[in-house]
Amino acid sequence: MRARVFVVDDHELFRSGVRSELGGDLEIVGDAGSVEEAVPAIVQTEPDVVLLDVHMAGGGGRAVIDAVRAERPDVRFLALSVSDAAEDVIGVIRAGARGYVTKSISAEELSSAVQRIHDGDAVFSPRLAGFVLDAFGGEAPQPLDPELDLLSRREREVLRYIARGYTYKEVAHELHISVKTVETHVSAVLRKLQLSNRYELTRWAADRRLV
Amino acid sequence: MVAGVAGGIGRHLGLHPNIVRAGFIGLSFALGFGIVVYVLTWLLAPLEEATSTLRAPVRSIRMPTRSQALGIGLIVVGLVVVLWITGFWFGGDLGWPVVLAAIGFAILWARSTDDGRGRWTLSGLGTPFESVVKGQVSLPRIAIGSLLILAGMAVFLAANTSLAAAGNVLLAMIVAIGGAALLAGPWVWNMGRELVEERSSRVRSEARAEMAAHLHDSVLQTLALIQRAKAPREMASLARTQERELRAWLYGRAPELAGVRLRDAIDSMAGRIERQHQVSVEAVVVGDAEMDDRLRGLVNAAAEATANAARHSGTTTISVFVEVEEDTISAFVRDQGSGFDPDVVAGDRRGIADSIIGRMERRGGSAYIHSRAGTGTEVVLQLPRSAA
Numbered sequence: 001m002r003a004r005v006f007v008v009d010d011h012e013l014f015r016s017g018v019r020s021e022l023g024g025d026l027e028i029v030g031d032a033g034s035v036e037e038a039v040p041a042i043v044q045t046e047p048d049v050v051l052l053d054v055h056m057a058g059g060g061g062r063a064v065i066d067a068v069r070a071e072r073p074d075v076r077f078l079a080l081s082v083s084d085a086a087e088d089v090i091g092v093i094r095a096g097a098r099g100y101v102t103k104s105i106s107a108e109e110l111s112s113a114v115q116r117i118h119d120g121d122a123v124f125s126p127r128l129a130g131f132v133l134d135a136f137g138g139e140a141p142q143p144l145d146p147e148l149d150l151l152s153r154r155e156r157e158v159l160r161y162i163a164r165g166y167t168y169k170e171v172a173h174e175l176h177i178s179v180k181t182v183e184t185h186v187s188a189v190l191r192k193l194q195l196s197n198r199y200e201l202t203r204w205a206a207d208r209r210l211v
Numbered sequence: 212m213v214a215g216v217a218g219g220i221g222r223h224l225g226l227h228p229n230i231v232r233a234g235f236i237g238l239s240f241a242l243g244f245g246i247v248v249y250v251l252t253w254l255l256a257p258l259e260e261a262t263s264t265l266r267a268p269v270r271s272i273r274m275p276t277r278s279q280a281l282g283i284g285l286i287v288v289g290l291v292v293v294l295w296i297t298g299f300w301f302g303g304d305l306g307w308p309v310v311l312a313a314i315g316f317a318i319l320w321a322r323s324t325d326d327g328r329g330r331w332t333l334s335g336l337g338t339p340f341e342s343v344v345k346g347q348v349s350l351p352r353i354a355i356g357s358l359l360i361l362a363g364m365a366v367f368l369a370a371n372t373s374l375a376a377a378g379n380v381l382l383a384m385i386v387a388i389g390g391a392a393l394l395a396g397p398w399v400w401n402m403g404r405e406l407v408e409e410r411s412s413r414v415r416s417e418a419r420a421e422m423a424a425h426l427h428d429s430v431l432q433t434l435a436l437i438q439r440a441k442a443p444r445e446m447a448s449l450a451r452t453q454e455r456e457l458r459a460w461l462y463g464r465a466p467e468l469a470g471v472r473l474r475d476a477i478d479s480m481a482g483r484i485e486r487q488h489q490v491s492v493e494a495v496v497v498g499d500a501e502m503d504d505r506l507r508g509l510v511n512a513a514a515e516a517t518a519n520a521a522r523h524s525g526t527t528t529i530s531v532f533v534e535v536e537e538d539t540i541s542a543f544v545r546d547q548g549s550g551f552d553p554d555v556v557a558g559d560r561r562g563i564a565d566s567i568i569g570r571m572e573r574r575g576g577s578a579y580i581h582s583r584a585g586t587g588t589e590v591v592l593q594l595p596r597s598a599a
Contacts, residue, residue, distance in 0.1 A: 011432050011436075013436055014432070014436060017436065017439060017440070055427060082427070082431040082432055082434075082435045082454075084458065102435070103432070103435035103436075103439070104435045104438040104439060104451070104454075104491075105439075106439070107439075126493055126495050126530055126532065127493070127495055129495070130495035130496065130497050130532070133497040133534070134497045134498065137497060137498060160532070160534070163495045163497070163530075163532045163534075164530055164532040164543045164545050164589070165493065165528075165529075165530025165532070165545045165547070166545075
């Protein structure tokens with residue numbers, strides 16, 4: 001089944017580009033150029049996946065996620081950004097996006113990323129994997145909730161491979177596990193990233209802002 | 212009554228103006244002290260916006276700034292010290308000169324930090340005087356203050372024939388004023404300067420944030436679009452280089468830090484290879500470390516591996532991943548290009564042996580190359596944190 005996709009970006013050129021590039025593989029059910037426009041349109045069209053620009057006037061991608069999730073909790077979000085700034089990326093993931101890619105991604109990669117989000121997986125770029133390793137790195141002095149505040153050894157290994165530029169399939173091959181298992185690990189990491197209140201996570205983001 | 216001081220104080224303290232006025236009058240019997248306080252308060256209190264043109268402007272008492280508090284404190288202390296030293300606590304011919312001098316002192320120093328209100332317009336003295344004073348902040352103040360102090364001395368000398376006492380009081384006054392100037396002058400000046408600096412740096416950072424937001428929305432987006440648009444390789448690479456430089460500037464990674472922190476060194480290495488070979492290098496760094504000679508070796512080896520990948524692999528994307536751990540620093544340079552068999556590399560390809568493996572081994576590290584024809588290449592560099 002083709003994924004039904006909604007595009008939110010305040011750059012007209014980008015929206016029309018994505019429409020024409022992804023139109024073949026995916027069904028584009030609508031697009032919007034602002035937060036106010038996007039929220040009612042998404043609620044109404046109920047797409048599978050929303051391609052969401054992180055930076056927009058009126059609260060950006062986070063505002064869209066917050067408003068839509070209240071009414072349509074099944075809609076999934078893939079964040080797109082040109083910024084690559086850690087606090088933006090971590091911020092939009094923690095708001096509820098299931099993946100993050102940079103805007104310079106090729107059409108084929110974007111298409112497969114949307115498909116993966118549609119299938120319920122998480123999409124980690126090498127950079128996002130690096131951010132997560134950084135955020136969960138070091139010893140937590142006193143993990144409040146080890147279940148959420150620490151990465152398992154296996155999750156860490158998977159993230160390292162992703163940061164090194166390996167695809168999920170290649171990671172599976174290297175670790176002698178199935179692609180499905182890799183996806184399970186990545187989803188677990190995503191969940192921890194979203195739910196952990198680990199002190200380092202916030203401090204780390206704040207530190208990056210100061211650098 | 213005269214300048215709205217009692218009303219202002221009353222408003223500030225929540226008392227009826229008449230009670231305040233009664234207090235002033237009471238104080239005035241004690242050597243005109245109430246008048247002194249009245250005048251000082253009038254001089255120091257900021258002018259409240261007059262809502263009605265019919266009423267005299269009411270001067271509101273706000274909490275004094277630190278400089279004002281210090282000024283008032285010093286004046287009072289000066290007065291008390293002078294009176295106490297000379298033993299003329301209630302001496303009429305001493306009181307007025309001291310009061311004059313103290314007012315002069317207050318005019319000289321008070322409000323000199325608050326540059327917003329420093330434009331001392333003397334609205335109470337009427338417009339002709341105001342027009343003379345306006346535009347020149349400090350000169351009239353200095354002139355008036357000095358005049359008052361001199362007048363105080365003259366009055367004192369005229370009224371007092373005892374030269375010894377004059378000498379004592381003059382000395383005490385000079386010491387008090389000189390000390391106050393020495394104490395308060397530089398501090399007041401510094402405060403003024405800090406205020407100006409803080410304000411201008413805030414303006415700068417606001418301007419920068421605004422510009423960053425603007426550039427982010429326009430230029431960065433455009434550069435990303437150029438890279439997406441299947442542009443010629445040179446153009447896409449140019450856009451990517453510009454994007455990297457702009458991003459480094461926007462998010463505060465200065466190129467001059469490349470020699471200081473590992474993260475910046477790797478970023479700048481990636482940018483260099485991108486420019487030279489027109490490929491895109493995705494560099495991810497986890498953790499950070501201070502650059503030293505051994506780390507420079509690691510960065511150079513990684514640069515060589517990245518350049519090799521750019522030259523020989525046939526792909527346009529190279530991943531560089533560097534991780535700083537407690538005891539080891541690892542670097543991974545990976546491409547998904549043509550790959551090669553490391554065992555059959557021609558002997559004239561010295562790059563791998565010298566620039567990568569040799570470089571790492573000389574610094575106590577190691578280098579492995581995983582490659583197979585068709586599946587790409589990965590160079591793994593590892594360096595123990597301390598030279599064991």
